[in-house]
Amino acid sequence: MGRFHRHDDGTEHEHEHGHAHEHEHGHGHGHGHSEEHDLGDMTSYETGTERISVLERIFDENDRAAAANRATFDSHGIRCVNLMSSPGAGKTTLLVHTLTHLRDTGHRAAVIEGDIETSIDADRLQGLGAQISLLNTGDGFGGECHLDAPMIAKALGKLDLDDLDLLLVENVGNLVCPAEFDVGAHASAMVYAITEGEEKPLKYPVMFRSVDAVVINKMDLLPHLDFNLDLFRTNLHQVNPDAAVFELSARTGEGLAGWHEWLIDAATH
Amino acid sequence: MHELSLCRSVFDIADRARNGRRVTAVHLQVGQLRQVVPDTLVYCWGLVTDDSPLAGSKLEIDHVPVVLDCADCSSRTTVAHSLVLVCAHCGGGSITLVSGEEFMVTSLDVEKEN
Numbered sequence: 503m504g505r506f507h508r509h510d511d512g513t514e515h516e517h518e519h520g521h522a523h524e525h526e527h528g529h530g531h532g533h534g535h536s537e538e539h540d541l542g543d544m545t546s547y548e549t550g551t552e553r554i555s556v557l558e559r560i561f562d563e564n565d566r567a568a569a570a571n572r573a574t575f576d577s578h579g580i581r582c583v584n585l586m587s588s589p590g591a592g593k594t595t596l597l598v599h600t601l602t603h604l605r606d607t608g609h610r611a612a613v614i615e616g617d618i619e620t621s622i623d624a625d626r627l628q629g630l631g632a633q634i635s636l637l638n639t640g641d642g643f644g645g646e647c648h649l650d651a652p653m654i655a656k657a658l659g660k661l662d663l664d665d666l667d668l669l670l671v672e673n674v675g676n677l678v679c680p681a682e683f684d685v686g687a688h689a690s691a692m693v694y695a696i697t698e699g700e701e702k703p704l705k706y707p708v709m710f711r712s713v714d715a716v717v718i719n720k721m722d723l724l725p726h727l728d729f730n731l732d733l734f735r736t737n738l739h740q741v742n743p744d745a746a747v748f749e750l751s752a753r754t755g756e757g758l759a760g761w762h763e764w765l766i767d768a769a770t771h
Numbered sequence: 772m773h774e775l776s777l778c779r780s781v782f783d784i785a786d787r788a789r790n791g792r793r794v795t796a797v798h799l800q801v802g803q804l805r806q807v808v809p810d811t812l813v814y815c816w817g818l819v820t821d822d823s824p825l826a827g828s829k830l831e832i833d834h835v836p837v838v839l840d841c842a843d844c845s846s847r848t849t850v851a852h853s854l855v856l857v858c859a860h861c862g863g864g865s866i867t868l869v870s871g872e873e874f875m876v877t878s879l880d881v882e883k884e885n
Contacts, residue, residue, distance in 0.1 A: 550883045551795050556788045560780050560799075560874045647773055678806050679773040707856060708806055741856060743864055 564683055567651035571686025574658065575669065581769045582669040584687035586709065588702075589675030591695040592719040594623045596752040596761075597672060598630065603762050605631035609769060610667045614657045616649040616674045623672065635660040639674060648679035651686055668769035677702070681709040689768045691715040693752075696727060700734040707741040715746040715764055722751040774807055777874075778815040784876045785825060794828040796880040802835045802873040803850075809834075837871030 559565075575582050587593050597613060604611040612633035615624040624636040635657040639646040646653075649671060661669070671687060673680040692713045694702065697720055703710040710716070716738060724731070731749075738745065746764050750757030785797045797816075801807060809832050816830040837850040841858035847869065848859035857864050 551880045552883050553798075554788060554790075554879045554881055556784065556876045556878055558784045558788070558876050560777060560784065560876060563780060563783070646776060650776070682773065682806060704855060708804060711856070740864060 561682070561684075564651050567655055568684040568686040571651055571654050571658070572688070574655075574663070575686065575688070578663040578666065580663060580666050580669055581689075582671065582685075582687040583765065583768055584671045584673060584680075584685050584690040585693065586673045586677075586680045586690065586713070587675055587693040588677045588695075588698060591675070591693045591698065592752045593672050593675070593693050594626055596693055596717065596719065596750075597627055597670065599752060599755055599758055600670075600762060600765065601627060601630035601632045603758070604668065604766075607766070609766060610665055612661050612666050612669050614649070614654060614661075614669065614671045616653075616672060618647070618674060633661050633666065646679075647674055647676045648683050649673050649685055650683040654685045668765070677706040677709045681706075681712040689714045691717060691765075693717045693719050695720040696723060696729045696731070696734070700730050700737060703734070703737040703741045710738060710741045710745075713742070713745060714768070715748065715761075716742075717761055718747060718749045719752050721749050721757060722754050774811040774815045775818070777807060778812065778819040781816070781830070781876055782819050782823070782825060785828075785879055786823075788876070789824075789879055789881055792881040792884070794825050794879050794881050796829045796831050797825075797876060798831045798833060798878045798880070800833050800835055800873045800875045800877050802871040803837045804868075804871040805874050807874075833877070835870050835873045838869040839866040840869055841866055 571582075574580075585593055585597075601611055601613070611631070612635065613624075613627055614635045614637060615627065616637045616639060617623055619638055619640045621636050621638075624634050627634050637649060637653055637657045639649070639653070654671065671685055673685075690713045692709065692715075694716055696718060718731075718734070723729075735747070738747070748757065748761040748764065750761060752758075781797060781799065785794060799812075801809070801812075812832065813830050816828075820826050820828060837856070838847060839850060839856065839858060840847050841861060841863050842865035843863035844858060844861040846858060846860035850856065850859060850871070856866060856868075858866055
């Protein structure tokens with residue numbers, strides 16, 4: 503008969519009755535060492551295993567960093583919006599318009615620009631009155647497919663937080679990974695291009711569910727495509743009935759007003 | 772796509788929790804809404820644990836189905852096809868997730884101490 507008990511450190515053991523157990527083991531083991539040298543006489547070694555309860559969420563570390571980022575934003579009166587999309591949906595082109603609009607309406611903006619390699623997007627956003635902090639995830643972050651909260655914390659070091667109202671995080675172009683990582687933003691939005699097909703909300707529901715607003719971009723191409731806008735909106739509604747939706751063209755600049763209104767609203771509430 | 776960095780997080784959690792003991796298996800709970808590819812996760816686990824105290828340990832994944840509560844018909848249903856998050860009873864979209872977003876290290880199997 504086994505006896506089940508829980509230790510203060512959360513470990514659980516099942517011991518045979520009468521089995522003497524010495525639980526105290528050193529905590530001073532060096533990192534990177536195998537434990538074999540601690541087992542001593544292998545002749546008395548039993549191959550049985552026991553189960554230790556852990557119950558720790560894998561995103562806890564990121565979520566703690568995200569909460570710290572949010573506290574930093576709040577203490578400086580900054581609002582942060584996380585902007586996501588697939589590659590080529592038009593985030594950077596949209597931001598060129600948006601930064602210009604924010605500058606012209608007296609909102610102090612900054613962009614954390616996430617890209618696996620190159621400063622091409624960051625270069626396009628220079629000279630529009632916004633602070634730009636480039637994060638190349640291929641540079642020291644292992645070529646990550648997303649931005650996470652510790653990366654944002656690092657990028658904040660390059661920004662003057664006392665001269666800032668709205669921080670836009672331009673995430674790495676990817677419809678999967680960025681949706682999983684809280685960066686500490688107050689709101690999130692995605693840019694979707696009508697060239698991507700109507701079924702995307704159903705194929706990437708985690709992304710489409712995670713955002714507060716969806717920009718439907720490249721509307722100027724509608725006459726040239728077999729794109730069913732109603733079907734897309736139905737699919738989007740199925741996974742995210744509450745998202746604010748804006749149809750626009752970042753290329754022509756048509757339809758931007760609603761998006762800018764939403765963004766400034768998000769920036770000031 | 773981010774399985775490698777997730778494996779690093781799992782490694783950190785398991786390495787802390789093992790308390791210096793040899794680990795034979797790490798048990799995870801992964802909800803179906805989590806966008807991880809189990810085979811990739813297992814592959815990355817091999818890369819992350821190589822030459823470490825956790826080398827040779829297995830990653831055991833317990834999949835958690837998507838369960839929804841429907842505000843319209845008050846049913847609790849399990850979603851067979853996790854892509855479409857509507858009530859399996861009435862088709863309504865006013866749902867609350869009960870499970871499916873889990874992503875947790877639940878336990879470790881460690882070798883018994885003598």
